[in-house]
Amino acid sequence: xxxxxxxxxxxxxxxxxxxxxxxxxxxxxxxxxxxxxxxxxxxxxxxxxxxxxxxxxxxxxxxxxxxxxxxxxxxxxxxxxxxxxxxxxxxxxxxxxxxxxxxxxxxxxxxxxxxxxxxxxxxxxxxxxxxxxxxxxxxxxxxxxxxxxxxxxxxxxxxxxxxxxxxxxxxxxxxxxxxxxxxxxxxxxxxxxxxxxxxxxxxxxxxxxxxxxxxxxxxxxxxxxxxxxxxxxxxxxxxxxxxxxxxxxxxxxxxxxxxxxxxxxxxxxxxxxxxxxxxxxxxxxxxxxxxxxxxxxxx
Numbered sequence: 001x002x003x004x005x006x007x008x009x010x011x012x013x014x015x016x017x018x019x020x021x022x023x024x025x026x027x028x029x030x031x032x033x034x035x036x037x038x039x040x041x042x043x044x045x046x047x048x049x050x051x052x053x054x055x056x057x058x059x060x061x062x063x064x065x066x067x068x069x070x071x072x073x074x075x076x077x078x079x080x081x082x083x084x085x086x087x088x089x090x091x092x093x094x095x096x097x098x099x100x101x102x103x104x105x106x107x108x109x110x111x112x113x114x115x116x117x118x119x120x121x122x123x124x125x126x127x128x129x130x131x132x133x134x135x136x137x138x139x140x141x142x143x144x145x146x147x148x149x150x151x152x153x154x155x156x157x158x159x160x161x162x163x164x165x166x167x168x169x170x171x172x173x174x175x176x177x178x179x180x181x182x183x184x185x186x187x188x189x190x191x192x193x194x195x196x197x198x199x200x201x202x203x204x205x206x207x208x209x210x211x212x213x214x215x216x217x218x219x220x221x222x223x224x225x226x227x228x229x230x231x232x233x234x235x236x237x238x239x240x241x242x243x244x245x246x247x248x249x250x251x252x253x254x255x256x257x258x259x260x261x262x263x264x265x266x267x268x269x270x271x272x273x274x275x276x277x278x279x280x281x282x283x284x285x286x287x288x289x290x291x292x293x294x295x296x297x298x299x
Contacts, residue, residue, distance in 0.1 A: 001018070001023070001024075001025040001026070001052065001053070001054045002025065002026040002027070002028060002052070002053045002054075003015060003018060003025060003026070003027050003028070003050060003051070003052055003053075004027075004028045004030050004040070004043075004044070004049050004050060004051040004052075004053075005027060005028070005029065005030065005049050005050055005200065006029070006030050006031060006032075006035070006049050006272075006273045007029070007200050007201055007272050007273060008169075008201075008272020008273050008274050008275070009049050009050070009272075009273060009274065010050070010062050010102060010159070010162050011049045011050035011062070012158075012161075012162045012165075012196060012197075012200060013062060013066060013155070013158040013159040013161070013162050014050050014052065014062065014065045014066060014069065014158075015027065015196040015199070015200060016158040016161065016192055016193050016196045017066060017069045017070070017078065017155055017158050018069065018196075019191075019192035019193070019195045019196050020076060020078065020153075020158075020192045021069065021072070021073045021076065023073070027199060027200075029200075030049055031273065032273060035047045035048060035049060043058055044058065044060055046060060048060065050062060050065055052065045052068070052069075054068075062098060062159065063094055063095070063098050066094065066155040066158070066159065067079065067091075067094075067155070069155070070090075070154075070155050077152065077154075078090075078153065078154050078155045079091075079154060079155060080150070080152075080154065081152070086150070089150045090149075090150055090154045090155065090156050093142070093149045093150060093154075093156040093160070094154075094155060094156040094159060096135075096138075097156065097159045097160055097163055098159065100135060101132070101135045101136075101139075101163045102163065104128060104131045104132045104135060105128070105132060105163075105166055105170065105274075106128075107124050107125055107127070107128035108125050108128045108129060108132070108170050108172075108275070109170075109274045109275055111124045111125045111128075129170070129171075129172045132167060132172045133172060136164075136167060136172070136174070136177055136180060137177065139160065139180060140177040140178070140179045140180045141179075143179035143180065143182075143183055144179055147183075147186065157183075157187070160183070161183075161184065161187045161193065164180055164183070164184050165184075165253060166274075166275075168184070168250075168251055168252075168253045168254075169253040169270065169272070169275060169277065170275055170277065171244075171250055171277060171279075173248060173250045173251070174251065175248040175249055175250065176248070185239075188254060197255065201255050201256055201272075202256060203235060203255060203256065204235060204296070211297075211299065213290055213291050213292070213293055214291075216290055216296070216297045216299055217287060217290055217291060219297070219299040220232075220261065220287075220290065220297060220299065223261070223299075224261055224262065224263060228262075229260055229261060229262040230260075230261050230262075231258060231259070231260050231261075232258070232259050232261060232297055232298060232299065233256065233257075233258060233259075233297075233298040234256075234257050234258070234259050234295050234296060234297050234298060235255065235256055235257070235295070235296045235298075236252050236253070236254045236255060236257055236268075236294065236295055237254060237293070237294060237295070237296055238254075238289070238292070238293060238294030238295070239251060239294055240252040240268075240281075240289050240294050240295060241281075242268075242279045242280065242281045244279075250279070252268050252270070252279055253270055255270065256270070257269060257270045258270075259286075259295075259297075261283070261286065262283065263283055264282070264283060265280045265281065265282060265283060266280065266281055266282075266283055266285075266286035267279070267280045268280070268281075
């Protein structure tokens with residue numbers, strides 16, 4: 001079995017479920033160029049990801065792939081407990097995520113496709129963020145008193161996690177949505193989720209020991225001791241918060257980032273195939289996050 005994906009795309013949901021299955025599989029990393037090559041278009045004429053190849057069977061569309069994977073591994077009960085009602089509940093939330101929440105991000109990712117004027121495109125993206133927040137509020141309410149959307153882990157939760165990573169990465173944010181925040185942190189602690197992120201985004205495996213936080217801070221201060229800025233690669237592995245103006249506290253998306261460090265401020269930059277963003281925090285806060293292990297520096 002082989003999964004074609006792009007980092008940051010919704011194919012991460014399929015990748016997570018493949019990890020949950022515990023069965024062997026392969027992945028092929030794609031980009032905006034490779035999905036339009038004749039070789040790939042022969043497999044998937046839509047020129048999109050995800051694409052799942054299982055022997056002589058090819059399958060596109062997240063909902064179809066997730067349902068197929070759940071049916072291949074019924075013992076995991078990822079499409080419910082086997083009853084029609086339980087399956088319908090899973091499909092209800094999977095459909096909501098795919099048809100409503102996913103599509104609401106498109107004006108944020110690609111506002112210029114809808115309005116060529118930069119000013120109007122920015123306003124469109126801002127409006128889209130408010131629409132996403134409305135959907136997130138509904139998801140937050142659904143998780144009240146539950147660890148999972150339907151009460152037990154399902155394929156919908158894998159898709160849900162991707163939508164929440166998008167919300168964090170695009171500065172929609174999860175502020176005030178405590179159930180969603182707790183869900184994201186539980187998912188990041190899941191071994192299958194982390195294994196998928198290691199493969200897709202190049203995160204460090206949990207078995208790989210990084211330098212100690214004090215050692216990282218010493219090396220960091222050596223790099224900037226002459227008050228010169230320096231650019232480093234880092235991995236956000238815990239909660240790193242920032243705010244913009246008088247806005248609410250937001251969270252830096254966990255994963256690989258580039259940081260420009262100076263004595264005054266530190267600027268984080270992150271990007272994937274859909275979106276790129278930056279956030280700034282005071283150097284003192286940055287040092288605290290390195291010290292408590294929320295940020296690992298490549299030093």
